[in-house]
Every structure is written in structure tokens, then in C-alpha cells.
Amino acid sequence: MVRVYQYNAEPINRPGSVDSVRSVSVAALEIRGPAYHYPALVGSNLLARLGDYTRKYLPRETCAVISDSNIAPLFADHVKRGLASADFQPTPITIPAGEKSKTLQQAAAICDQMIAAGLDRQSFVVGLGGGVIGDISGFVAAIYHRGIPHVQIPTTLLAMVDSSIGGKTGVNTSAGKNLIGAIHHPALVIDDVDVLKTLPRREFNQGFAEIIKHAIIADAEMFVGLKNVDLEDLAPLIRRNIEIKSKIVAKDERDRTGERALLNFGHTVGHAIERAGNYREFLHGEAISLGIVAACSVSMKKAGLPRDQRDAIVDLLQRFDLPARLPPNFQREKIFQALPYDKKFESGKIRFVVTPRIGSAHLSNEVTMEDIREAVDQL
Template sequence: MRTVHVSLGERSYDIHVGTGLLPRLGEWCRELGLSRRAAVITDTRVAEHHLEAVMRSLRAAGFDPVAVTVPAGEGSKQWRQVQRCHDALAAARLERRSLVVALGGGVVGDLAGFVAATYLRGVPFVQVPTTLLAQVDSSVGGKVGINLRAGKNLVGAFYQPRLVVADLETLGTLPEREYRAGLAEVIKYGAIADAALLGLVESGMDRLLRKDPGVLEPVVARCCEIKAEVVSADEREGGRREILNFGHTIGHAWEALAGYGRWLHGEAIAVGQVLEAELSCRRLGLARGDRDRLERVLAAAGLPTRVRWTGRRVDRLLEVMRLDKKVRDGRIRFVLLAELGRAEWGHVVEEAQIREVLLG
């Protein structure tokens, strides 16, 4: 097991990464000094595989947990499910020192975190991510929220977990497509902050695709280290934390336009990374060979790297991009790569150039 510390003063917490960790969850939660009442928020698919192990671990540690199950999929990140969860927590008489456990992927983590942030004006929560994407990215850093029809994650909060437990064994029940989608975030971390990590992913791709813990554990832990470093320096995305959005300006817009669930998040940001790397070539002089290498690594992970764009589709994409949280004064800003392993944030790119890159 490897432990990564997120240093945020009184809001600091640990991330445990390893195999066979679910039985120890209750023990670690007990060390947080919370009250006995607890709620585990999960989805229907994850519940089949991992809910009983989590409930058993919590009970063994002295907790009195209830389970709250939502439908699997991006569609659960909406107000209706938030209200359902709030009502369930109230019925279980959770208090301000009670515990909410988010058991699932990014959707469950975002939803449960937002529920915890808003119930009784904030109750403690613990992330137990069961997808690769959530283990390396969305479970760390305290961004929680839900979607609107207008776009992804437009309602939310910064609310840090008290603990993250990433049990790599849970990835064994993850559909292959979702696992590969998580590799898009892994590759992103190498592209923005650690060229050596990108090289490790590139050379170890076969072992990663087999979910070999010998390479998976250090890769997941390194991604968490990078995010912990960035979040510790810029918790509320006032500057450097924006580098984590590489590939997301276009990727989030395409995910929303295509229809949530039709494209997985990692698939959309894989396409976004390739296009934003192309912008990086034109704006920052990123070497063409680096751009092509990034596309090859994404393709080797079995991820899409291109979309067939039409003028009408580009028009609609730009409409969605204007709602991006990084927009300032109506101008779209991007994270761009100066080189593989080094990203810069805050670059304003005019819509004419975005259109030019999309239409190729």
C-alpha cells in the first residue's frame, strides 16, 4: 500500500492506494473520531459488487450505516437525486458529525460529495473510488457537484473529503471501456506535469491494460501525488490548479453535446487532449512530434482521438464552450502544453482559431 498526503492545513487528508483495502475502511473511518451514524451512497451497479464489503467493514468498526443507492450513470448527477439523498440522510437522522461514504466512480463521488457539502451545511465524507478515473482524479481535490442541461458540473462546491481509499481490486469489476476511459486521466497527468510518468505509461501499457498491480499501484499513486501537489498549492483553482483541465475545455463541451453517457468522460477528454495539443503547437510551439506521441499513447490505450466535425457541430460546440468555468469576459481560455510534462494555464484562444483546429 502507498499513502499520499494532501496538505491543506486543518482540511488535510490521506489517500491510501493498494489492493485489498476495503476491509480496513471502517478502521480508518473510526480513527476520524466521528459519530456512529453513517450513510453509504453508491449506485446500482457498484452496490452489486462492493456494498456489502463496505457495510461489513463499517459495522465491524462500530458504525451504524445505511445504504443509499442511485441509478448508475451520469444522469444521476442532478437535483432530483440530490433531494433523494438528502431525504434519506434525514430519515436516518444523520448529524453534523455523521459520516457519508461515497462508494463508486466519479458520478457517485461528485454527487455524494455535493450531498455531504450541503446537508446540515456540511457533514464529513470519505471517498471510496471504484473506477480508475475516480481513483486518479475526481476523488481527490474536493471538487463536488452536479450537472445542468446547459453543461457539466455547473453547480457545485469545493468540499474536501476526510479520507480517500483507492482499492485497486475494485477495478476488477469495472467494464473494460470504463477502465480505458480512466487511462485518459492518467495520460493527462503525464502530459501536464511528469514526462517520466507518461513514459512509464507508454512502456507499461500492456501491463496497465491487464491491471497488473505491479505497475498500476505506482501509476495511480503518482497521479494522486501530482494532484495533491497541485491542490495543496491552489485549492480553489485560482491559478495553477487549472492545469488539471487540460483536454477538458473541448472535452467537457463535446461530452455535453454528444449527450451524457453516450461518450464517457475519459473518451471525450482524450479527443480534447489531442485537439488542445494541436492548439499548443500553433500557440506555444509544442513540438509536432510531442503532439503525435500524445495521440499515439491515447490510441494505444484504446481511446478515441478524433471526431468528424462539421460546421454546424462546431457552432454548437462553441456555444457549449462559452459556458466553461474558465471563460473570462466571454473569451474562452485554455490549458496548453509548452512541452510534454509542462503545461501553462490561462491562454485566451479566439474562436476563429478554435474553429480552424476543429475543422482541420
């Protein structure tokens, strides 16, 4: 269940606050499931009131602010001051940027720093960054003192529309992505669209891979609208994507019925491409774009996806400069070596998400490795 309501944030002039801010309209999405409930705030200039928002939902005192070497120089001091202005005691922790930091070893190092700082079971974790930071900070929150609250402050479009919602946290192993993790829903998500202005174009564009995926599996109307999306007013698009994902998650939080698996459209091949490229050649969204193209090829064969709809999907991906073809010299065989380690395989069987038409998807057990190989060969 998702309920959206608006409220106005009034200007503040509290001694010691970061800055007085203008009155802004904030959309608060109330995300509910059978065993969880948390708000996602979407709007502009939200970091200026970070302390107030956090105090409203978390009456605690101490916290760790986990960020990476790219994001910390941009926002960490601002976040730290905002939390301190509401009488929180933040401990900043910075890790190297990139997927290579998403490991058990790095999670353990973060926990050690939190222990040294005196953080306890009454503390909480703030994840300030993109998907990697959201995943590892959420995982740390899930395991530290057997679980403490987690605040997500995503700084990428991809994290705002996808990874910050749903409670999946985790780290990678040498065998594959997110093979170790936990379901640990955030206590609060704060999507300040102003931070997106700092993103390089390539980093910004990769978020549209997940947005297009959501449109393919659940919202044909949004798919059409993406052809003329207003990049100066992204808040409505972010809210819509949060609604789509949170509704799917609420039906199948722990991926037992296959409903949540629909969110993996394009991810079976996409994750394998990421690993085959050693997490360096492609950004996550770029790999998912390629995975979506492969999934469309499989869907044409196994689910009757019309050719013109497949072409429309590819055209929309390319509109946002997302790849639809692998580089000629890419070692495709490494993709097939990575596939069996993906979480979408169960007891050696492939659980592959296909789409019969834009706006709909379902899980298929009839897709073979040969079908996937054929689709990858066409990339």
C-alpha cells in the same frame, strides 16, 4: 504537500468482521493544503479493513453509503458489513447510474433519505463509485447540515487518479457540467486496486485519459513510462498521479491564480463534447481524450508544441483505445454551443490551457474561438 509512508495491515479476527485478511502493504499519502489535511490509502484488499480504517480517522457512528445501480450490487453489502463490523451504522442509498443522475434534484432526494434515516451533523457520507458518485456524494456532504465529513471509495481508475482528490464536488445543469458545487475535501480516500478488476475494459481505459493529461502537464518521465505500464501493479501509478494532482491543488485550492487551471488541460473541449453527446455517446475519459487532441492542436499553433510530441500524445491515447477522432456524423456545432457555458470561460474570455512540450503547461488568454473551432474541425 504530499508525504508518503508505508505500513503493514495485520490480519484481523474480530468477531463479526467481514473476513480475516492477510497482511498487506498499504501506501498512505498524507495530503496537505493551507486549510485541509487528509490521507489517501492505496493498496489491495483494503475494503476488508474498511471499518478499521474509517474508525481510525472518523470517530463517528452513523453514515450514508451513496452508490449507484451498477456498483451497489458489487460492493455495497461488503462495505456495509465492513462498516458495521467497526460499530458504524450505515444507511445505504442507491441512485441510477450515469451522468444524468448528477443533478440538484437527485442531491435533494439523497438528502431527504438521509433526514428520514435520522442522520445528523455528527454523521458522515461515504461515496462508493466512480466520478459521478464522488461528485454528488461530496456535494451532499458539503451541504447536509452545512457540511459533514466525506469518505471517498472510488471504484474506477479515473476516480482514483483524479476526481477523488482535490475537493471539487458538484452537480450538472442543463447548461453544462459542474456549474453548481462546492469545495469540500474528503476526510479519507480509500483506493482498493482490487476493485478495478471488476471494470469493463472501456471503463478501465478511460482512466488513462486523466493519467496521460497529468503526464503532459507535469511529468515527462511518467509519459515515457506509460508506454510499458504494468497493468498488474497499478498502485505506484495511482500514487504518482495523486501526488501530481494534490501538489497542484495545494498551490491554488480555489482556482484563483491559474495554477489549478492546468488540470483542465483538454477539458474545455472535452466537457463540451460530453454535453454535445448528451452525456451518452462518450465516457468522460473518452471525451477528455478528444479534448486533449484538440488542445494539442491549439498548443501547436499558440505554444509551439512540436508536431512529433503531438503525435506521441495521440499515439499514447490510442494505445489505451481512447478516441482521437470524432465520429463522422457527430454534430460538431453542438460543441461550440456548449463551450461558452464552461467554467473555464470568465467574463466571456477563454482561459485555455496549452502545452509547449510534454511535461509542461500554462494558461493562455490568447486562444480564440476560431482557434478552438479549427482544432475541433480537425478531430
